[in-house]
Amino acid sequence: MTGSLNRSEMDNLTPYYRLLKSHHLFTGFSDKELQHLLAECHLKKLARDEWLFHQGDPAPAFYFVIDGSIKLFRTNRDGNEKIIEVINNHETFAEAIMFSGQHNYPVNAQALKASTLLAIACTRYIDCITRHPQQALALAARLSQRLHAKINEIETLSLKNATHRVVRFLINGITDNLSREPVVELEIPKRLVASRLSIQPETFSRILHHLADEKIIHIKGKLITILDLERLLHYE
Structure with a gap:
């Protein structure tokens, strides 16, 4: 329409x-x-x-x-x-x-x-x-931010393994939640997140479940609660 x-x-x-x-x-x-x-x-x-x-x-x-x-x-x-x-x-x-x-x-x-x-x-x-x-300067700043984000993404996808990509995705997705544990909300289906990270959906799910088994995160529907941010930051 x-x-x-x-x-x-x-x-x-x-x-x-x-x-x-x-x-x-x-x-x-x-x-x-x-x-x-x-x-x-x-x-x-x-x-x-x-x-x-x-x-x-x-x-x-x-x-x-x-x-x-x-x-x-x-x-x-x-x-x-x-x-x-x-x-x-x-x-x-x-x-x-x-x-x-x-x-x-x-x-x-x-x-x-x-x-x-x-x-x-x-x-x-x-x-x-x-x-x-x-306004041209504002637009240039916006495009520059996107360029740097893409450069960082290319580095992650080309140089880091699947586990590191998932960990970086979780860290970058943390929302402000000062009174409780940090939370990541999956706004798109897991298969699309996996595609964005250039990994298979089953690999993405396996890594999430492994982090949950390690008591680093807790998964409930679309919400992922970070139980131990320090361990996640240093997890490989």
Whole structure:
């Protein structure tokens, strides 16, 4: 489902306007500029498992996730998926396409659950940052952060064994929980986490169960409680 925003929809987008205003890619825009940008956005609603775009599709826009979860992935000749990234609430993706010299999406995008997105025209955003150079710096910082994250991920996937990858995934996924043990919530199915870590699903499950047997973690559904963070930090 897609379409330009009419006046009624614009009125209903007040909370989304605030979300965009608080996001570092848009904070430097004036209220008027951001309203104009919103007026030219497209609202997209995706059902679970619905495709947003396929690898190779024309790339006129990048996206802001209002609500939901989007997986970015590639598929090899055997039909196996390789998860590149999972994008969640209030995050953006595909903005790098504006400066890559490419005109097509390099990955597939599919909703992991019902999702609502704003499609932001690349040409319109570039026009805005041309008038607001500070926003270009914010975008450069964002792309730099993603580049460093990918470099670290490549190092982990190429130089570390499966156990180390799982341990790093758990440590990086810890949420703030100062009053109790640290907790990691699996926001996507374990098979997709395994794909992201470039290991088999059964290997991922086996390592988790081994850590549980060692009383380092406790698994309950999608929640993984870190019982002994010190041991986990030094676990190989």
